[in-house]
Amino acid sequence: MKSYEMTIGLEIHVELNTKTKIFCSCENKFGGEANTRCCPICIGMPGTLPVLNKKVIEYGIMAGLVTNCTISKYINFDRKNYFYPDLPKSYQTSQLYLPICTNGYLDINLNENKKRIGICEIHMEEDAGKLIHDLDNNCTLIDYNRCGIPLLEIVTNPDMSSPDEVILFLEKLKSILQYAGISDCKMQEGSMRADINLSVRESNTSKLGTRTEMKNMSSFKAIYTAINQESKRQIQILESGKKVIQETRRWDELKNTSFSMRSKEDIQDYRYFPEPDLLPITIDDLWIDRIKTSLPEMPNEKRERYLNEYLLSEYETNIIVNSKYLANIFEQTTNICKNSKETANIIIGDVMRMLKETAKAPEEITFSSENLAKLIILIQNKTINRTIAKDIFDLIFLNNIDPELYVKQHNLEMLQDNELIKNIVCNVLNSNIQAIKDFRNGKTQVVKFLVGKTMKELKGRANPALVNDILKEQLDNFKI
Numbered sequence: 001m002k003s004y005e006m007t008i009g010l011e012i013h014v015e016l017n018t019k020t021k022i023f024c025s026c027e028n029k030f031g032g033e034a035n036t037r038c039c040p041i042c043i044g045m046p047g048t049l050p051v052l053n054k055k056v057i058e059y060g061i062m063a064g065l066v067t068n069c070t071i072s073k074y075i076n077f078d079r080k081n082y083f084y085p086d087l088p089k090s091y092q093t094s095q096l097y098l099p100i101c102t103n104g105y106l107d108i109n110l111n112e113n114k115k116r117i118g119i120c121e122i123h124m125e126e127d128a129g130k131l132i133h134d135l136d137n138n139c140t141l142i143d144y145n146r147c148g149i150p151l152l153e154i155v156t157n158p159d160m161s162s163p164d165e166v167i168l169f170l171e172k173l174k175s176i177l178q179y180a181g182i183s184d185c186k187m188q189e190g191s192m193r194a195d196i197n198l199s200v201r202e203s204n205t206s207k208l209g210t211r212t213e214m215k216n217m218s219s220f221k222a223i224y225t226a227i228n229q230e231s232k233r234q235i236q237i238l239e240s241g242k243k244v245i246q247e248t249r250r251w252d253e254l255k256n257t258s259f260s261m262r263s264k265e266d267i268q269d270y271r272y273f274p275e276p277d278l279l280p281i282t283i284d285d286l287w288i289d290r291i292k293t294s295l296p297e298m299p300n301e302k303r304e305r306y307l308n309e310y311l312l313s314e315y316e317t318n319i320i321v322n323s324k325y326l327a328n329i330f331e332q333t334t335n336i337c338k339n340s341k342e343t344a345n346i347i348i349g350d351v352m353r354m355l356k357e358t359a360k361a362p363e364e365i366t367f368s369s370e371n372l373a374k375l376i377i378l379i380q381n382k383t384i385n386r387t388i389a390k391d392i393f394d395l396i397f398l399n400n401i402d403p404e405l406y407v408k409q410h411n412l413e414m415l416q417d418n419e420l421i422k423n424i425v426c427n428v429l430n431s432n433i434q435a436i437k438d439f440r441n442g443k444t445q446v447v448k449f450l451v452g453k454t455m456k457e458l459k460g461r462a463n464p465a466l467v468n469d470i471l472k473e474q475l476d477n478f479k480i
């Protein structure tokens with residue numbers, strides 16, 4: 001078989017964090033009872049007129065600033081005409097001719113190398129409603145709550161050539177949009193979703209292959225599998241001497257395969273024209289500067305500060321700063337417990353472990369920094385040992401329990417009574433004579449076994465290092 005290369009470009013839609021929708025005063029919030037957050041404007045009643053939400057422009061400018069784009073000085077909206085039941089106006093108010101941002105980029109770290117992914121433009125538009133296919137009653141229901149929710153569409157150049165690069169790019173984009181406060185980027189709620197344009201071509205040839213588009217992908221896992229599957233499918237077609245058809249394909253997450261949805265429309269099919277109901281907008285340097293100074297601390301500045309102020313290692317800093325939500329927890333917790341090193345350890349070890357086990361993203365964390373800080377203080381003061389601390393952490397992560405209260409209620413304080421520990425050690429030795437003989441014959445690993453036995457008798461509440469010391473002392477003195 002010949003060798004092939006993939007070419008991938010993305011179109012990413014993110015819902016903005018505004019209080020209200022883009023052209024009306026309906027609340028911008030996820031979910032809600034169907035069709036309760038709508039008005040004549042966002043469901044496109046004849047005779048209504050849109051009024052642009054200023055915050056949408058400001059978020060658009062912000063998005064351009066954090067992705068190294070040129071901010072347009074003069075912008076306008078356009079109508080993208082198409083009929084679909086989730087779009088009651090029969091056109092989407094979007095931007096084609098004069099998008100708000102152009103010509104930016106983000107760098108991703110690929111192993112040791114940096115790769116620059118170009119962003120060709122960012123434009124503003126409105127979201128459509130949601131169709132709910134009710135298979136039991138053989139009908140389709142429509143919820144217009146999402147109509148008119150403001151979106152930014154971020155369009156990249158076809159600069160990516162593997163699923164890993166795509167995920168790295170999306171993670172980086174998600175992180176900086178969250179930091180800037182533009183969007184919560186909750187993929188599970190659809191507030192960040194990606195369309196993937198993918199083509200393959202024989203290695204060492206320059207002409208791009210025919211691309212297909214997979215729409216509205218909303219999890220990294222699905223994106224990763226879909227790219228691998230779709231590139232395989234295209235290669236198989238080419239290997240069998242056929243041609244790839246330009247089309248939109250629907251990815252089925254349950255079946256792990258994609259289906260042809262429709263042959264791809266070209267831009268002229270939408271009959272774009274300038275939106276007559278909205279005036280063009282001029283963006284001056286003063287406005288851009290004002291937004292620039294209002295930007296919160298971004299990952300690069302934060303990284304510097306973590307290295308200098310908290311004295312974390314580069315490795316620790318990178319993991320924590322990667323997510324605004326982890327960084328928030330880190331800073332709040334450290335503020336309370338004044339122990340940045342231990343806080344970093346727990347975030348990198350236990351928090352990351354539980355996120356993986358529960359398949360959650362950092363933004364879905366529900367425990368409070370107060371409870372995490374309390375746990376760290378309990379460890380720091382040697383009130384509890386690390387084994388117990390780990391179990392308690394899991395409960396904090398899952399149920400946000402108060403660790404102080406929990407330790408009291410379950411009698412988990414570390415035993416400080418050396419005499420009691422000595423007694424238990426003696427009991428353990430008395431019932432493990434063979435182990436003592438083994439120890440004296442040079443099998444030092446039995447110490448670990450005996451510490452384990454003793455810890456079990458003490459219900460895990462002792463300091464293992466202390467038990468180890470007492471046990472060694474008693475082992476030497478023990479008379480068989």
Ligand code: ZN
Nearest residue numbers: 024026039042
């Ligand atoms: Zn409305």
Ligand code: MN
Nearest residue numbers: 013094125153
């Ligand atoms: Mn779009």
